[in-house]
Amino acid sequence: MHEDVDAYYRYLWHQIAALDDQQAYRKLFDALAGPLIRWSQVYVKQYEVAEEIVSDVFMWMWQQRSRLGSIRQVRLYLYQAVKNRSLNYLRTVHGRTEFEDITSFEGTVIPAIQFVADDPEQILLNNELRRHMEKAIASLPARCRLIFRLVKDDGMHYKEVAELLQISVKTVETQMGIAFRRLAEAIQPVVSPR
Amino acid sequence: MEAQDRIWELMARKVSGEAAPEELEELDEWMKNHPEAHYVLETLMQAWHPTPESNERVKSGEFFAWHVQRMVEMGQLDAADFSLVDAGREIYPWEIEEAGRRLRRRKLLMMAGGLGMALLLIVLVWWIWLPEPVHRQEPQLNEVAVAHARPKLDTVVAAKGARLQVLLPDGSKVWLNAGSELVYAHDFLQKANREVHLRGEAYFDVVHQDHHPFIIHTSAINIRVLGTVFDVRAYPDDEATVAVLLKGAIEVTFPGQPERRVILHPREKIVVPNGVGTNIQLDTLAAAAHSGYSVLPVHPMPHDTMIAEVSWVHNALAFQQESFEELARQMERWYNVQIRFVDDAPRHYQFTGIFTSESLAEALRALQLASPHQPFAYRIENQEVYIGTDAAHLMVSP
Numbered sequence: 368m369h370e371d372v373d374a375y376y377r378y379l380w381h382q383i384a385a386l387d388d389q390q391a392y393r394k395l396f397d398a399l400a401g402p403l404i405r406w407s408q409v410y411v412k413q414y415e416v417a418e419e420i421v422s423d424v425f426m427w428m429w430q431q432r433s434r435l436g437s438i439r440q441v442r443l444y445l446y447q448a449v450k451n452r453s454l455n456y457l458r459t460v461h462g463r464t465e466f467e468d469i470t471s472f473e474g475t476v477i478p479a480i481q482f483v484a485d486d487p488e489q490i491l492l493n494n495e496l497r498r499h500m501e502k503a504i505a506s507l508p509a510r511c512r513l514i515f516r517l518v519k520d521d522g523m524h525y526k527e528v529a530e531l532l533q534i535s536v537k538t539v540e541t542q543m544g545i546a547f548r549r550l551a552e553a554i555q556p557v558v559s560p561r
Numbered sequence: 562m563e564a565q566d567r568i569w570e571l572m573a574r575k576v577s578g579e580a581a582p583e584e585l586e587e588l589d590e591w592m593k594n595h596p597e598a599h600y601v602l603e604t605l606m607q608a609w610h611p612t613p614e615s616n617e618r619v620k621s622g623e624f625f626a627w628h629v630q631r632m633v634e635m636g637q638l639d640a641a642d643f644s645l646v647d648a649g650r651e652i653y654p655w656e657i658e659e660a661g662r663r664l665r666r667r668k669l670l671m672m673a674g675g676l677g678m679a680l681l682l683i684v685l686v687w688w689i690w691l692p693e694p695v696h697r698q699e700p701q702l703n704e705v706a707v708a709h710a711r712p713k714l715d716t717v718v719a720a721k722g723a724r725l726q727v728l729l730p731d732g733s734k735v736w737l738n739a740g741s742e743l744v745y746a747h748d749f750l751q752k753a754n755r756e757v758h759l760r761g762e763a764y765f766d767v768v769h770q771d772h773h774p775f776i777i778h779t780s781a782i783n784i785r786v787l788g789t790v791f792d793v794r795a796y797p798d799d800e801a802t803v804a805v806l807l808k809g810a811i812e813v814t815f816p817g818q819p820e821r822r823v824i825l826h827p828r829e830k831i832v833v834p835n836g837v838g839t840n841i842q843l844d845t846l847a848a849a850a851h852s853g854y855s856v857l858p859v860h861p862m863p864h865d866t867m868i869a870e871v872s873w874v875h876n877a878l879a880f881q882q883e884s885f886e887e888l889a890r891q892m893e894r895w896y897n898v899q900i901r902f903v904d905d906a907p908r909h910y911q912f913t914g915i916f917t918s919e920s921l922a923e924a925l926r927a928l929q930l931a932s933p934h935q936p937f938a939y940r941i942e943n944q945e946v947y948i949g950t951d952a953a954h955l956m957v958s959p
Contacts (some may be wrong), residue, residue, distance in 0.1 A: 393625060400628075401619040418618075422628045429632070496604060518577050519609065525579050543577070544570035551569065551601045 372522060376441040383429075384436035396425055399442065402521045403449050409513065410453035420456060424448045443527045450531065496554055503553035507546055514539055515546040572602055576609050717743045719761070722897030724873065731755055731768055733775065736874045738762035739894040740796070762794040764874045778816075781833045785812045791825075792871045797835070799890060805830040805870040823856065830870065831856050878916040885910040885928075885937075889948070896921045898941075903949035910935040921946070 376398070382391035400421055407417035424445060428435065438444050504512060517523045517531070518539075525539045532539075571588040574580035580588070592598055618624040719725045719737035727735040727743060730750050737743055741761020749755055755775040767775045769788025777784040779795035781802040789809025795802040804813060806825040813823045813831055825831055832855050872879030878895050880888050886908040889900040898921060902908050914931060916924045925939045925946070938952035947955050 396625055396628070397619070397622075400624055401614045401616040404616060404619070418624065418627075422631055425628060426632050426635070493607075496608070500608060518579075525574075525577075540570050540574070541566075543573035544566055547573040547576075547605065548566070548569040550605060551572075554604055555601060 373440075373442070377439060380438060380441045381436070384432045384438075387432070392429060395441070399445055400425070403445060406446055406521070407449050407453045410450065411456055416456060417453070420449060420452045424452060440527070442523070443530060446527075446531050496557055499553040499557060500550055503549045504546070507549060511542045511545055514542045518543060568598075572605065576602075576605050714744050714746055720897070721894050724876070729755075729757075731770065731773070731775075733768045734766040736764040738764075738794075738873050739897070759793060759795055761796050762792070762873070764790075764792045764871055766790050781815070781835055782831070783814045783816060785814065786810075792874075794870070796890075796894075799835060800887075801835055802833045803830055803870070805868070807868075807871065825856065829856055872915065876917060879914070881913050882911050883913070884908065885912060885935075885948075888912055892921075892924065896924075898944050898946050900946045900948060903947050903954050904951075906950050907935070907937040907948050910937070 376395065379388075379391040379395045382388035383395065403421045403424070404414070404417045407420045408414065411417050411420065427448070428445070435444075504515065507515065514528055514532070517528045518525070523531075525536050525543070528534075528539050529536045568588070568591055571580065571584055571591075574584055575588055592602070614620050616624070618627075717725070717727050717735075717737060719739055719741045721740040724739055725737050727737060729735060729745065733755075735743060735757075738761060741759070741763060743757055743759055743763060745755075745757040746752065749757075753773070755770070755773050756778065757776070758778045760779070765775075765777070765786075767786055767788050767790070771787070775786045775788075777786075777793060779793065779802055780797065781795065782804065784791075784793065784804055786809065789811060790807045791809075791811055792805040792807070793803070794805075804811065804825065806827055806829055808827055810827075811825050813825060815821050815833075823831060869879040869881040873895075878891060880891065883891075886902070889902070889908075892898070893900050895916075910932070912928060912931065912935075914927065916927070919927060922941060925941075929937065929939075936950065938949055938955055940947045940952075940955040949955050
């Protein structure tokens with residue numbers, strides 16, 4: 368599933384860079400603008416600023432498309448660009464420099480849990496499960512929650528998350544393990560047959 | 562303990578698609594001895610969907626329209642170069658314009674920070690006096706954006722503080738309330754359906770044509786009619802979209818849900834929450850939020866035959882048991898002002914009444930006199946009105 372998405376973004380970016388394909392540009396924008404706004408908000412908090420940063424990055428990508436044709440990790444590139452601009456913004460507006468400390472990601476949006484089911488009994492059970500899981504996620508340490516969100520909601524590879532947050536893949540793995548342990552503890556009483 | 566941690570890490574890798582074959586094997590081996598863990602793993606796998614996009618501005622294409630508009634305004638892009646391609650849905654002309662308006666407003670704010678108050682004042686004065694176009698054909702921006710693939714469109718705009726009457730090519734009459742916009746295709750009559758798009762409020766008197774249904778699109782509902790008289794209120798910043806039927810019959814459908822339809826009878830109204838209201842107070846709206854919509858009877862005003870919902874057509878602003886907050890929104894459009902509540906209590910006051918030729922100050926004074934048990938003070942400053950429980954609260958406000 369991961370590979371498909373990466374290949375798809377790479378294909379879109381190729382269309383944009385080589386053929387000025389506006390439809391591909393729109394598709395890339397539609398797919399990534401939402402997650403990128405949320406990603407920017409990890410740093411800048413205010414929604415409107417985050418929107419502007421994401422728009423700036425996409426604008427720059429369009430302008431520079433012929434020069435940037437060789438980018439392969441399209442999504443990671445966009446996330447990096449949004450992060451850099453967000454940090455720049457904090458630097459110029461607040462004169463802050465200590466924001467690299469990622470333990471302060473308190474404002475991270477909490478990912479929502481969704482099940483797919485159509486039988487009513489299962490839906491009822493799933494709602495119960497969802498509540499337990501969302502509570503467990505909300506109570507995770509901020510950094511752990513952010514990593515979990517990037518992997519689950521944004522569909523990122525461990526490697527990408529590690530590069531983005533400048534931590535080791537091992538740390539991503541450990542944090543994901545912690546998140547899963549908490550989730551498992553939260554749902555165990557509901558799903559285990561007695 | 563350490564072995565346990567390893568298991569959770571393996572599960573995480575498996576569920577997120579990050580596991581190498583040997584890691585999967587390792588996990589399988591462990592699971593053989595821990596059958597109870599199957600339930601947990603199964604559940605986690607089932608819950609592992611990327612969360613669907615929840616950002617409405619992104620989903621609706623509004624953000625993309627804004628982005629393109631921004632590229633044009635910053636000179637990064639010639640509007641003619643970029644045909645606002647559709648990736649699946651239409652972009653309505655007003656989305657582009659709205660994006661432009663919002664951009665201009667935001668730019669002003671940024672300039673203010675950089676260049677100081679003097680410049681801000683100059684810019685504000687210019688901005689306030691910038692006239693709103695009242696009736697125009699094919700605004701330049703739309704032309705660029707829509708001319709490529711779509712038929713030519715006519716846009717009729719009633720600016721805030723203004724109401725106007727439109728005669729459509731088929732002879733149907735439309736009254737547009739303040740701050741509303743109606744869009745229809747040039748070749749409206751040649752189509753199988755007579756289709757218009759509405760943002761804001763309009764009163765329709767539709768000419769009956771057997772084989773040409775008249776369809777009104779709003780963001781929350783679509784309305785299909787043959788010939789009838791009714792009112793539609795679909796302001797994007799209101800809590801609900803409301804359609805009131807006076808004569809005939811109309812069929813209401815919901816975009817993207819072809820199986821749901823509601824038939825309205827004369828003197829009934831349908832209320833559909835817009836999903837933007839954060840604090841819906843009215844009982845009727847609460848009921849609507851539950852079922853998705855509600856159908857209610859409409860009543861004439863006390864001592865009058867006028868129906869509040871359509872009073873504006875007769876140049877009157879009538880309201881019945883409306884919260885001050887809701888009324889303020891209507892007054893903003895009626896008088897072309899911004900109303901700000903300095904205190905929260907007055908938002909929930911309830912009023913019933915009619916304004917016809919009253920000025921803004923007269924109207925506010927009338928509200929004060931009408932119900933002494935709901936005390937409030939107001940201050941009018943240029944295009945802004947401040948409302949608080951006490952005059953003292955209004956002195957400190959900006």
